[in-house]
Amino acid sequence: MTVAEMLERVDARFALLGGTRTAQARHQTLRTAIEWSHQLCSAGERALWARLSIFPGTFDLRAAEDVGASEDTADVWRVLAGLVDKSIVMREHDGRYRLLDAIREFGRERLREIGEEERSARLHRDHYHALSLRFEAEWFGPGQVEWCDRLLREDANLRAALDFGVSRSGEHLRALELAAALWPLWAACGRLREGRHHLDRILAAAPEPSPQRTKALWACGHLTVGQGDLAATRRLAAGCLAAATSVIAEGAGTVEAEDALVYASHLEAVAATLAGEHAVAEAATRRAVARHREGDGPPARLLTLLISRAFALLHAGDPHGAQATLAEHRAVAEGLGEIWTRSWGDYIGSQVALVMGRLNEAAALAAGSLRARYLLRDSLGMANCADALAQVAVAAGDGERAARLLGLGHQLWRDYGHPQMGSPELRDARARCEAAARALAGDSRYEAGFAAGAALGLAEAVEYCEGPTGCLTPG
Secondary structure, three states, rough: OOOHHHHHHHHOHHHOOOOOOOOOOOOOEHHHHHHHHHOOOOOHHHHHHHHHOOOOOOOOOHHHHHHHHHEEEEEHEEEEEEEEHHHEEEEEHHHEEEEEEHHHHHHHHHHHOOOOOHEEEEEEHHHHHHHHHHHHHHHHHOOHHHHHHHHOOOOHHHHHHHHHHHOOOOHHHHHHHHHOOHHHHHHOOOHHHHHHHHHHHHHHHHOOOOOOHHHHHHHHHHHHHHOOHHHHHHHHHHHHHHHHHHHHHHOOOHHHHHHHHHHHHHHHHHHHHHHHHHHHHHHHHHHHHHHHHHHOOOOHHHHHHHHHHHHHHHOOOOOOHHHHHHHHHHHHHHHHOHEEEEHHOOOOOOOHHHOOOOOOHHHHHHHHHHHHHHHHHHHHHHHHOOOOOHHHHHHOHHHHHHHHHHHHHHHHOOEEEEEEEHHHHHHHEEEEHHHHHHHHHHHHHHHHHHHHHHHOOOHHHHHHHHHHOOOOOOO
């Protein structure tokens, strides 16, 4: 067959992939070969094979037990071991499991035949819904890198769980809850575009007011901020405010209303800061923090609010106020043992130190923040830190180093539709840094340094940013 002919038949894999003329009769087609293996399995193995076909990618033992257990398959691990021995299920080097595509498709056909496809899909969703809630509850703690790695391995399963909720009208609230719970994964681990895609879909599918929807609006706002889509951030803030107004008008749900007001103020503040509306941003962050404390909100949420307030104060020209807020933030972050918002605090702290002329401190804070972002795969944060380190290099008179850091930042910002998070002030600061670096290094050395920085791998970039500058002043 030509490639085009095979492409037309790609969905009919069992008919397309046949054996040779000399093969034994039972192996004349792929389907016959798989059916032969199916007949060699016990009844429990056949049932588990069918149920495991609901996983679109790899899965762990706990997931297999939650989805595969039933009256006829109580000890899932024993039956799973039998499927691994028969090479029906493959065990990966990291201890996870998977089905080859053809094996999975055959199992899905059996799952439909026994009438368990909807049940298995729901159990699959339930497992990943529970995992996502646990992830959010534990995210602001010492296991952030491990959680990031774990959930990135679950990409395909999380997509399938979200698709289940979006495609069924009675499941929208749980889908909103699931999507909102995953916001730290998407915001902190370099998945802004994917996270916004899922949140936009479920918010469009579930327009009815609810606490789950309000939180999902706020979660989506975290992602639009990173993308620099400030118009969308403002729309989401307005949605949170409308939800609060509705709850207050109904005279019920005080906690729900307070949460919605905090969400609205937070998103309004970040959008205003990035847009250069400093008086609005300072007032909104002050309001958000005050409401959070009045409502005795969770410490984890306070971390994001304090970061937004420090960011607003810095850009409003109050580095001392930003520094005091960062000190409070660091105390909370260290108490929880988390590193993501602390890395944001270090980035903002580097800007404070730069304003105050403390170049060594500015370089150390920005480099430390960049390493933390690297561990979490937070390319947005790495891009901000590269820009900050370039400004430090320019302040120290090292144009070639600044050029290389600007090249690195350029490489990282290409992943986002609006570099510098859509902020005119941050874009202007980068433009001034570029002009100063070019003046210091000269055109040819600047271009060479920029190209070298743009070609750095991420591990190399971290090593370079943490290396000695050779140009900073003592203190």
